[in-house]
Amino acid sequence: MNEMTMPGRQIGRSLPRLEARDKVTGRTEYVHNLRLPGMLYGKIFRSTVAHGRIRNIDVTAARAHAGVAHVITGEDVRKVIPRPFYGPAFHDQPVLALDKVHYVGEPVAVVLASDPYVADEAVQLISAEYDELPAVFDEVEAMSSQAVVHDELKPAGTFPDLKHLQGRRNTNVALDFHLRRGDVDKAFATADRVFEHTFRTQQVLHLPLEPFVSVAEPTGSGITIHTASQSPSFVRIEIARLLGWPENRVRVKVPYLGGGFGAKLYIKLEAMVTALALLVQRPVKVALTMEEQFYTLTKHASTFRIKSAVNKDGRITARHCEVWWNGGAYADIGPRITQKSGFTAPGPYDIDNVSIDSYSLYTNLPPAGALRGFGIPQLVWAYESHADMIARELALDPVEFRRRNILREGRPQATGTLMRDAAIEAVLERLAERLDWNKSFDRGSGTVRRGRGLGIGFKASISPTTSIAIVNVAADGSATLYCSTVDMGQGSDTANAQVVAEVLDVAAESVRIVHPDTDVTPYDMATLGSRSMFHMGNAVRLAAQDAKAKLAALAAELGLPPGSNIPLPELFRRKYGMQAGNVIGIGSYVPTYESPNHDTGQTSNATPYWMIGGTAVEIEVDTETGHVRIIRIINVVDAGKPINPKIVEDQISGAAVMQLGFTMQEKMLFEGGQVTNASLADYKIPSILDIPPMISEAVDAQQHDGPFGAKGVGESGTFALSPAIANAIEDAVGVRVTELPITAEAVYRALRTAANDPLEDA
């Protein structure tokens, strides 16, 4: 570091990431690089049918293939894990398929060899026969379909609102969440105007450039799992449960990740490598290819029917939301999305009468789970498109329509929880200002028409969740932070170091971070849902304060006057007679929370904090081709008071670019449940050429109980980009797109349909 850093002013510093140099010089360790003596590589044989009973798996030829050590099927797994079903919400997912397969790509068998290429070749020699069963792929059809994905529902027992589903049969509904506030029927009956629209989003996926990878290593009395996971503590608890072992026999170690975005949560490959390693008593590594990521975890496709009653002053008096989430073959965390995101479905608006019905559906597609935004982008896509469509019908300015309805500080949200530290209005006004909303705008001419649009969204934090941190001050005064937050590229190491440094009055660069290792670092719920800066940030602050208090107590014990600025090495020397000892500070943070009422969804405390994200865009539509060129993107969020403004800016713009891919180009395509574009050659994520000029900023805000006023920001840039673009398209050329992605062909078709000359169907 060339920069001279003054201790004591660590918050609000745009400190470059502490690990940046190691990463760009190739020194950072990833699980993909890990090789252990005697290690075997596993390659997975996957289902080719969407739904079927397994009649026979023939592994004879694979077993006989030169160099193959073992071939393992689902029945073998039972020898080490008698009930091999896992999942955070339902215990529905087998380590390897048992009895039935539920989607194309589901793991059925694994070949183990000391050469991964040999294992790969042998996989091609396995064959399986299935009795095919009727399959269901669409989330709305799954509500009433004759095809039932799972014979019986098996909730995990972790979440109270899933208990009523225990043992249910003949249903694909993995959670039905309902919210009722006010008198919706009456409000609709007496409304001046009623608007109803349906919006859909497509199935997409995270595609971290580091695909899923896990290694398990039997250690005699226990097992060590090296894994690219966002949730080491969950992995330990769930693996211990599967094995029937105490937690302390399972060790989970996580280095840096090459991206996660919600994919690497809960159990992915960890149960598989554990079972394999215990069966063969050797270390086992399973590293997926880019293609296999398409068969592992995706983002929920969704259908959202939204209906609003609006009075003549442009005030929304009632809103009814019906949301169907396509969860794929296994529930993963889908039911949480259905509920946690479901209750924000009416949007950041002050509406007296609200009803929400949100359904988590099983289908025969690759499983869906958390993906940066946790369901919020799907909802904002609908409610912010709907907002502009209403404003247009009422001949109201879209910003003015939002101003009339916006959910202001202190007002109750749909759950009844009062809004606090939620800068919704500031975000909206800043977007309008940045867009020069009140100034005239060049609308283009000829075949190039220009438009602009915006949207705002909000999200509750997942709750209640716990974070614990340890700060260790050594005898020379240097500080080390032990915490299980996973730095997957979001910069949490740097931000947490800044928090420690601020409290202990040292430079953030001098704080060392010990990465997640469940033998060493304490419990953390997981690195997800933009929760770490708030939850772990608070735990880290408390741990550092605890250490500081203990140092003060030590000084007092040694007879030093209060506030004495004795150097720490001298303090330890006086106590121990030499450079020895340490001071351990512990911080534990769990916010308060009140579960929503099962029937009404009402609660006085739905979330510890609100995240606000808005996006405005200017675009250009080529009316002859439908091509949309984005001229500029403006993202504005409420992140509280940023600990590290540069990292906050990067998080916002990174999230927006990711959502840009989901908005304009990405879509998993299927034929009979088989993904047909499972490669980066056919499934195109944004390239550098697809990224338009962008401004990303946080409004001046403060989260009263956040660490130094901060809160989470990893997802806020995803919320409102999609509807902002659709709104701008309608502004430019008068057509409305209600389904993602907004391809050039989709826009061109909409233009032709609007001109009463529809392009023939393909």
Add this chain to the structure above:
Amino acid sequence: MYAFTYHRATGLRHAANLLEKLEDPKILAGGQTLLPTMKQRLASPTNLIDLDKVEGMSEITAAGRSVTIGALTRHNDVHKSPIVQQAIPALAYLAGLIGDPAVRHRGTIGGSVANNDPNADYPAACLALGATIVTNKRKIAADEFFKGLFETALEPNEIITKITFPVPKKAGYYKFRNQASRFALVGVFVAKRPSEIRVAVTGAGSSGVFRVPSFEEALKKRFSPKSLEGLTIPADGMASDIHGSAEYRAHLVNVCARRAVAAADEKTPAE
């Protein structure tokens, strides 16, 4: 990727000999398509004959009313060539739209033409300009060369050595690019030659590059985008895939053709 034997050809004759005698050979001329397909195990030649070190096959020369480009000339060199820029600016412009900088610095014109990818740019230029593909055995008119998806008139033991492009009076290329990949969803090359007008389309056809006689007729009357207004081509015969439907592609052919004509009339081709 499957195992293969790599051979570095020292000259054209050496390459031709290797091609003659080796089992299941394949020419490597830049490898921007071949190597990825080998990695994906979609191609598995036993012997790879690399032309990279063969000299004298990457020159660009102008003679009379034509420009000749050596088969090993990289796309970037065509794009930057003062000779091509001066004589056929639309061709230099086209080369600058191929792939990305890495592809343009490795891929060669001969490799691209021999591969005849239905979405590649060069086939449209060759067909519209009435180019002649010269091999170590003979000369093949572009009209006879492109035979369908990835199919050409090349015999198994034939190597493209150079391509000769007659200089047109005017030419323009317009490419509607696929998001992210930048491949041509539809690309149209229009050339006004002393004797005729040609409109060649890449990306759209279900059997590769093709000409549009009705557009050529209309442009003969008056070389203007307006001449093509209202003209359509049938969706039958258009490709339909995850990137676009046949109907959309058929529509884009007209849009791209009009814009290519407009570009031909401009000093600097439009993006």
